Amino acid sequence: MKQFWRRWTYEVPLAIGDALWEVLVVQLAALLDRLTVRKAIAFIPVIILIAAYYHSIPIPPELMLIGDFLAYIDIFSVLFLLGVLSRITTIMFVVKQAAARIAVLAGSVTARMQRLDIRHGRQRSTPTRPRRKPSASEDDRAYGSVWGEVAFA
Template sequence: MKQWWRRWTYEVPLAISDALWEVLVVQLAALLDRLTVRKVIAFIPVVILVLAYYHRIPIPPELMLIGDFLAYIDIFSVLILLGVMGRVTTILFVVKQSAARIALLAGRVVAHAQRLDVRHRRQRGAPTRPRRKPDQPIDGRAYGGVWDQVRVA
């Protein structure tokens, strides 16, 4: 009974307190050491979104706009850090050139499709060779009537 009492009054609470110390003090201190201003700014919109979707707390639109503004600042800071802002003109030039090429290609395809004129084939005019009526036997030909009403049997 003494071992059981020692285990549940001494060893188990010490194990729980060691685990809490590890999580709440040691790992939290390591997280705070790795924390930067950029990470804090990136986390603010997440907090605002969580509060906005928690329907019991009304959030004014100004606070939502601040969260959007901070998110855009984060995006632009990443672009500046990557050095893309210096190459924006080059990227825009490539995009404009590719859009112009696609428009030119689409115009050529449409013009070629109109020259083919596959939809209105019979409206062009008379056929090049006259159509022949199939030969009918002499007994089946019309006799006297315009619309073949009277036939000789």
């Protein structure tokens, strides 16, 4: 009788506790390790259908639409990503063209600055050379006084 009592008060509760620990802790942790957000979202329509059949209530069309959306979330996510990528590609194209135009503009500005030659200007402190008067031709020498008076009169 002592063996029987020990078995049902000590060994059986320990075996039940070990089994519960295995199922509720160890296997649940393994399940949660394998569970992803995608799998959890894909399981929501199943829960909605089970709840609707269990309670024998009609499912509103909104819940059916949400269930369909969640069932096809992979397709919707791919379409969404393609839309985002096409916008990013367009933005990158515009940025690339703007950068090319800025580079051309900068190149033309530097070329014009070199043509102006601002760096090699004449120093203001140096005296200017006196200009030579052009030599008078033979005709000007003969009629120099006449032409000079007429020109300045």
